[in-house]
Amino acid sequence: MSVDGLNGQACGQQKVLTLDSMNPYAKKVEYAVRGPIVLRAMAIEKELQEGIKKPFCEVIKANIGDAHAMGQKPITFIRQVLALCTYPPLLCDPSMPEDAKSRARKILAACAGHSIGAYTASQGIEAIRQSVANYIEKRDGGISSNPDNIFLATGASDAIVTTLKLLVSGKGKGRTGVMIPIPQYPLYSAAIADLGAVQVNYYLDEDNCWALNIDELRRALYQARQHCNPKVLCTINPGNPTGQVQTRQVIKEVIQFAAEERLFLLADEVYQDNVYADGCQFHSFKKVLFEMGAGYSDVVELASFHSVSKCYMGECGFRGGYVEYVNLDPDVKAQLMKLVSVHLCPPVSGQTILGVITDPPQAGEPSYHSFLNEKTCVLRSLAERARLTEEVFRGVPGIRCNPVQGAMYSFPRINIPPRAIDAAQAAGQAPDMFFCMKLLEETGICVVPGSGFGQAEGTYHFRMTILPQTDKLMELLTRVKDFYQSFTAQYG
Structure with a gap:
């Protein structure tokens, strides 16, 4: 048979890997934190970059616990040791603190060829x-x-x-x-x-x-x-x-x-x-x-x-x-x-x-006070943002928010009017997905519907991170509050 004949035969063959032949367990995997609402948020970001007009000028991604993406600064001592291990000639740099150097030397000594590569x-x-x-x-x-x-x-x-x-x-x-x-x-x-x-x-x-x-x-x-x-x-x-x-x-x-x-x-x-x-x-x-x-x-x-x-x-x-x-x-x-x-x-x-x-600066070492200050400031700020989130949501009729005792998220319960539930069903969406998608399209706020985490039947929630810096978080909370009030007015 000619090569052209083989190519023609091959072109008519079904692919080896199809939805029917692939691992059935893989098809069951879902991960709401990076699900369809996040894909839409990324598409909206591109639309904004292309000059398409929106009721907002940026997308605020409150869907995931990514501290540095939300503006949190890296802890200096961590990055100093990492820099020293990545580029060992910095061990001769007098601007690098000695306690960072000692930890870098210890780690490098434990690596083959004294390299983290x-x-x-x-x-x-x-x-x-x-x-x-x-x-x-x-x-x-x-x-x-x-x-x-x-x-x-x-x-x-x-x-x-x-x-x-x-x-x-x-x-x-x-x-x-x-x-x-x-x-x-x-x-x-x-x-x-x-x-x-x-x-x-x-x-x-x-x-x-x-x-x-x-x-x-x-x-x-x-x-x-x-x-x-x-x-x-x-x-x-x-x-x-x-x-x-x-x-x-x-x-x-x-x-x-x-x-x-x-x-x-x-x-x-x-x-x-x-x-x-x-x-x-x-x-x-x-x-x-x-x-x-x-x-x-x-x-x-x-x-x-x-x-x-x-x-x-x-x-x-x-x-x-x-x-x-x-x-x-x-x-x-x-x-x-x-x-x-x-x-x-x-x-x-x-x-x-x-x-x-697991081996941070200790009292008496040169980096101790700056490390402790940076760590304390981060945790204190998160505590304030946790309190702020609960306070704002508790002031909105129809939203119920438990205290954020720890971690990095709030999981408020929202009342969704029956007409909105009907509209969600007509759109082929879960009611809380319907709410979160409209929130994204109208305000640029990206949060994750509670159905992606599981919730008691008949209840609706969304998860948002408290990681945005305080001014950005206050803007986010205000937008969510205003949107929820208009949403319930529209469908109530």
Whole structure:
């Protein structure tokens, strides 16, 4: 047959990869934080650049917790150490502080060829894992942390997905069920869908400031056991998108529940420095677990996660995070080592930042006061923005907003008039998506509908970050408030 004949035959063939032939689990993955409303926001930005007239001059993206994109300045000491590690000749620069240089030398000495451009161990640089262990011990009041149980990762998200990969197994009614809070961070629903696991929803109590209720955990577990094998319990503290901070008593009850029902605990603690409300305090699951004694600390399997992307750092783009495992089966740990080796190693720049935040300047070092001042200013400003957000929304009839006790988001509940619900259905959209899309088109404000996080049936919410700088946040809140009032007037 001629070459032309082969080409003609090939042109008539169906593609190997089609919607029908692709991985069915991948088709089920949804991630609202970067979903269709964000794609529309990006399109509107291009339209503005092309000179197309809008009722606003810029898009304010309040859909994602990206601190630096919202104007937060990097912490100087973090960037100094990173710069020194990236370009070691700066170690001879007298303008660089000695404490930054000492940390850079320590990190470079632990790298092959004294370069952060080299691969590291798949588990992460040993010296940085030791630094993370020291940080955890100090945070938890001296409770021991073993660096061999710590795995560095490409952000906390990567560590969460890797851990879920280990946990998911079985078929039919034996398929792994993963209990997640509703509202949830969509990483969890996306990963569960991608892995072919079963999502088991337990609902947070909105009327009690999004508290976690053990009776609701028990209801969700017993109901799920009729169609799957629930063996994973995820909790997010401080909460995303809900902003609540769990009390020590609630954490203790969750651990007792996990022990009684033989559940593997995943503790997402990436917002552990972001606690604002009076009377609230962050308690790590590991600390509470060990304070409960050997009957629990020797038995309950726990994975806890942290990240450089949140808190006061906001270094999202460097993709650094870690997971610490407690009571992980040694044979499973060997399989985990194999699994992480497939990805070679986490980004070394992200590992470097982990090394800095877990070994910050100490009293007496040259950078101590400036570092502490920058960190305190960031957290104090976030606390003020949390208070401001709650205050403005609480003053709007039809909007109900719980206190933002921690994290970086507000998750207000909105009353959507019946006529607007009908209009949404006619447009083929969820009512809160309809609201958020109109908000974007008319004001340039990009927030995420609550349906992307999960919510009690018949309720509607949206999530917005409190990260915009105070003047920009006040502008955002005012626009949302004015739009909501006109929206309800139009459809009321």
